[in-house]
Amino acid sequence: MSAVAATAPRARGSLTLWLGLLLVGLHIAVALLTLVWLPYDPAALTGGRLTPPSWEHWAGTDRLGRDFFTQIMIGSRIALIVGISAVAIGGLIGVTLGVLAAFATRLLDDALAATLDILIAFPTLLIAMLVVAASDTASLGTAVLALGIALSAIVARLTRILAKRVLLMDYITAARTSGTSWLGIVFQHVLPNIWPTLSVNFALQFGLAVIAEASLSYLGLGAPPPNASWGRLLQEAQGTVYTAPIGAIAPGIALVSLVIGVNLLADGLRDIGDPTRRGSR
Amino acid sequence: MQPLLQIQDLNLTVDGKPLVTDLSFSIAAGERLGLIGESGSGKSLTAMAATGLLPRAITATGAVTLGGQQVIGAPERVLNGLRGTVAAFVFQEPLTALDPLLRVAQQVAEPLRRRARRDGHELAGSALQREVLALLEQVALPQPERIARSYPNEISGGQRQRVAIAMALACQPQLLIADEPTTALDVTTQAEILKLLDGLVRERGMALLFISHDLPVVAEIVERVVVMQRGVAVETGPVREVFGAPQHDYTRALVVAAKAFDGALEGTA
Ligand SMILES: Nc1ncnc2c1ncn2[C@@H]1O[C@H](COP(=O)(O)OP(=O)(O)O)[C@@H](O)[C@H]1O
Ligand SMILES: [Mg+2]
Numbered sequence: 009m010s011a012v013a014a015t016a017p018r019a020r021g022s023l024t025l026w027l028g029l030l031l032v033g034l035h036i037a038v039a040l041l042t043l044v045w046l047p048y049d050p051a052a053l054t055g056g057r058l059t060p061p062s063w064e065h066w067a068g069t070d071r072l073g074r075d076f077f078t079q080i081m082i083g084s085r086i087a088l089i090v091g092i093s094a095v096a097i098g099g100l101i102g103v104t105l106g107v108l109a110a111f112a113t114r115l116l117d118d119a120l121a122a123t124l125d126i127l128i129a130f131p132t133l134l135i136a137m138l139v140v141a142a143s144d145t146a147s148l149g150t151a152v153l154a155l156g157i158a159l160s161a162i163v164a165r166l167t168r169i170l171a172k173r174v175l176l177m178d179y180i181t182a183a184r185t186s187g188t189s190w191l192g193i194v195f196q197h198v199l200p201n202i203w204p205t206l207s208v209n210f211a212l213q214f215g216l217a218v219i220a221e222a223s224l225s226y227l228g229l230g231a232p233p234p235n236a237s238w239g240r241l242l243q244e245a246q247g248t249v250y251t252a253p254i255g256a257i258a259p260g261i262a263l264v265s266l267v268i269g270v271n272l273l274a275d276g277l278r279d280i281g282d283p284t285r286r287g288s289r
Numbered sequence: 290m291q292p293l294l295q296i297q298d299l300n301l302t303v304d305g306k307p308l309v310t311d312l313s314f315s316i317a318a319g320e321r322l323g324l325i326g327e328s329g330s331g332k333s334l335t336a337m338a339a340t341g342l343l344p345r346a347i348t349a350t351g352a353v354t355l356g357g358q359q360v361i362g363a364p365e366r367v368l369n370g371l372r373g374t375v376a377a378f379v380f381q382e383p384l385t386a387l388d389p390l391l392r393v394a395q396q397v398a399e400p401l402r403r404r405a406r407r408d409g410h411e412l413a414g415s416a417l418q419r420e421v422l423a424l425l426e427q428v429a430l431p432q433p434e435r436i437a438r439s440y441p442n443e444i445s446g447g448q449r450q451r452v453a454i455a456m457a458l459a460c461q462p463q464l465l466i467a468d469e470p471t472t473a474l475d476v477t478t479q480a481e482i483l484k485l486l487d488g489l490v491r492e493r494g495m496a497l498l499f500i501s502h503d504l505p506v507v508a509e510i511v512e513r514v515v516v517m518q519r520g521v522a523v524e525t526g527p528v529r530e531v532f533g534a535p536q537h538d539y540t541r542a543l544v545v546a547a548k549a550f551d552g553a554l555e556g557t558a
Contacts, residue, residue: 113345114345114346177385177388178378178380178381178382178385178386179385179386179387179388179396181337181342181378181380182377182378182380182386182453182456182457183399184342184372185340185342185372185373185376185377185378185460185466186372186373186377186399186400186403186404186456186457186459186460187369187370187372187373187374187400187403187407187460188399188403189369190365196388196391196399197388200388200390200391201388201389201390282390283389283390283440283442283443284389284390284440284442
């Protein structure tokens with residue numbers, strides 16, 4: 009019986025991991041491929057308008073006659089750039105603020121916590137829209153920066169709570185009595201111990217960022233036209249969703265598969281990375 | 290000679306509510322003192338105050354001198370220098386005493402390396418590994434090589450507590466503070482750890498502040514006791530006198546309870 013109990017979670021863990029790797033790997037491969045090769049020139053009018061999927065055009069053509077699959081592929085690249093950069097910005101700002109709050113004096117910590125709670129009360133998308141609206145040019149860079157800032161509040165709040173919990177542990181007091189500096193404690197004990205939870209949250213934030221960027225583009229606040237963001241493809245498909253449903257289905261599938269893939273991957277990686285979950289008991 | 294740790298009129302409060310009141314005691318170099326009292330009587334807070342590790346919410350007044358340095362109100366930098374060399378901790382919970390993500394060897398290596406750096410030399414590589422294994426042997430861990438490679442969740446509670454003791458020893462402190470180090474362990478392991486601590490402290494001439502709510506355990510390992518009740522020291526003196534002829538009602542109750550427990554054990558034997 010115990011053998012079954014010990015292997016079952018590991019098997020499930022690795023299935024999650026492999027599925028995640030497959031989906032994310034596919035998107036990364038496609039994104040890298042677009043840098044060197046595309047089936048068609050994304051701007052070239054290569055066929056009839058709104059043709060259904062065929063051997064020449066796997067996802068059909070758009071209303072101007074451009075190859076739709078080419079644009080979905082470019083969308084992968086944009087989504088990955090957006091997700092990674094937004095999480096990197098949000099993670100860097102958020103983790104720094106969160107750790108500082110956890111170590112700060114009570115007054116400063118309370119002030120930071122209250123500010124974060126207020127920021128988080130606003131939807132991520134709304135904050136991002138405000139930042140984009142405040143800057144006069146709509147570009148991929150502004151969208152990413154806006155999303156990163158919006159995400160940082162969520163990351164900061166989580167980091168603060170997780171770090172505080174670790175700081176209560178006896179091994180932290182032991183480290184402090186043996187003379188470890190607070191930076192040493194942050195890098196040796198706090199960050200590694202909050203990382204498993206934090207990284208899964210980063211995956212969630214990645215998904216949020218990709219969806220939010222699609223929404224921004226859908227609203228015309230994202231990357232401007234030569235960049236084929238999935239959000240913009242969805243927006244363009246809006247008018248023709250009954251006559252050419254592939255225009256909405258294809259970017260939708262691409263978006264969902266990336267978001268789910270990243271979450272599965274993070275879950276799977278957390279299970280191997282954490283010695284307490286490696287089923288040694 | 291000035292005592293290693295001197296606590297004078299220590300008062301600890303949280304939001305004006307007293308937690309420890311007018312507490313005074315001292316520990317000379319090499320001396321073993323027991324701090325005994327029921328759960329919540331302020332023993333752990335006293336130990337924290339002695340090393341300047343009190344939670345921020347708690348206000349301390351009075352005088353605490355550790356290794357000749359005033360602790361209350363001292364800047365973190367000064368305290369840091371003090372902590373690595375003067376005092377080290379062993380805690381109650383073997384589960385939270387070790388970082389779950391680091392192998393035993395890494396955790397023991399850290400204080401060893403820092404201690405060496407303070408003494409003016411670098412300790413690294415195979416020399417460091419040798420020191421780690423030597424320490425694990427000194428705390429009587431079986432198969433030190435295997436334990437060194439293990440993560441905390443792969444070894445038993447008693448073994449974890451031995452690793453925690455090794456980490457404390459790595460600092461080569463003049464004062465070892467053990468806060469209920471055996472409370473979370475089963476009776477057999479408890480006795481083994483006590484014997485180990487006793488031997489190590491005597492061997493190295495370290496001073497010991499031993500905290501417990503368990504009278505027989507304290508009596509076995511210390512020379513002098515401070516009995517605490519609700520943040521107040523109700524009785525102080527040599528173990529034999531305090532437990533042989535208790536003056537205070539609370540101490541008397543403790544002694545009676547311990548005797549009743551022993552009697553019950555003998556009755557079943
Ligand atoms: N961070 C804290 N904030 C407020 N009260 C605390 C804090 N830590 C401990 N206390 C209180 O101080 C009292 C003494 O605690 P402690 O020293 O841990 O007791 P002991 O170690 O003797 O069991 C308890 O009543 C506890 O509730
Ligand atoms: Mg305690």
